Amino acid sequence: MASQPDKNDVVRVDFAFKRELAEKVEGDLASYCYQCGACVGDCPATTYSDGAFNPREIMLMVLYGLGDELIREGSILWDCTNCYACHERCPQQVKPVEVIISMKNMLADRGFAPTSAEKVIKTFEETGRTVPPNPAIDKQRAKFGLPPLPPVPMDEISKLFGTANGEGGAE
């Protein structure tokens, strides 16, 4: 499957990749991209990676269906700063950052999320918070006359998670 397209090869569109991406929320928006490059000028990840990260090129890879370039371990997609400048600038409302996050969903489905992201996700899934409660936090809060962190009803929260493939999940 891993096809680094050679210049002499015909580009093979990976339709399975495009279909899977289209099923993610706002994953299909790249279809509206006409490659104007408005997203590039304001992208801090482009500026500070000497162009290695380029949202226009990423949208082009999506249009070509070059899923293998993006959906793999150590994907460049994690270099996005999530600043939403591309979302702001895009005249076609492609929301490149949202297409990128949808592809991150695909990466996460395959266990390719970076360790630091996995850690925050796990903390949230276990405690309903990104910062887990502990006695030291409540002590600090008391200094400011604030009550301890209130409990999060995890029985409710965990029922909202789907299965790895999206719908269905724990009924």
Place this chain on the structure above:
Amino acid sequence: MKKFAFFPGCLIPARHPAMEFAIRATLENLEIEIVDLEGASCCPDPIYFKSKDKVSWLAVAARNLTLAEDLGLDIFTNCSGCTATLSETYHLLQDQELRDRVNQRLARIDREYRGTSRVRHIATLVRDEVGYDKVRESVVRPLEGLKVAIHYGCHLLKPSRIMQVDNPDNPEVMEKLVEALGASPVRHRNWYLCCGKACQDEQIPNQMMHDLLDSVREEEADVLGMICPTCFGQFDHGQMKIAKLFEKDFSTPPVYYFQLLAFAQGVPYDKLGLERQRFKPVALQRFEEVVAG
């Protein structure tokens, strides 16, 4: 008193309780009544959990919104990340198909999202429901001559179609809020840059933060005016890291806006938890005598 449901999120209550204290103290003076939301969870965060599964992310966010809907109140946030998640959820769930999909999940816990509670960031809540003049009237020690370099961060302003806070190319809400304290807002050359926290690469955020701090330093600002707790961390401990890495003497203390407001409203410097910061805004101490007497 106008009533609003308060969505405090994770970072401020757990890592920066001093910020929560300042919010509660200042809003009372501005005649906003805070109603706490029982059973709220993480928004969930718009970077990591959203990266895992957008539908679950929307479902948990929608559940949080239903807590305010049950009370018949609009919701306000104090963190730009929570604002991003909840505003985007409100926006996306105007699409009936997606709303049905999310409501199928919520049905598992006998809840239904109806879209009846608006989401406001605390800065716009103060701008729109209190007004700059009333903020000015609440100040007992004007911070005259204090130069505040404004850092908006990303998610307060962008995407503007969804956030509906201000013009991201030329915003003014923070400047006006700082002016209401009697202080002088400063817009530095690289004001629009991102704090880089969400980027997994190291070089990109390091170089970006360097350029940002470099232009802050050129302005010789007394403090950095912050409105996002994630950016705050990048400018406090993060600033020390960047200073070391680039061997520069970056040392502009960040201050969360509502702690600045609390101080201007007369809360003593040493009651605001500012001594816990890596860079302490000692420039504020010169305003202490004014009220003490």
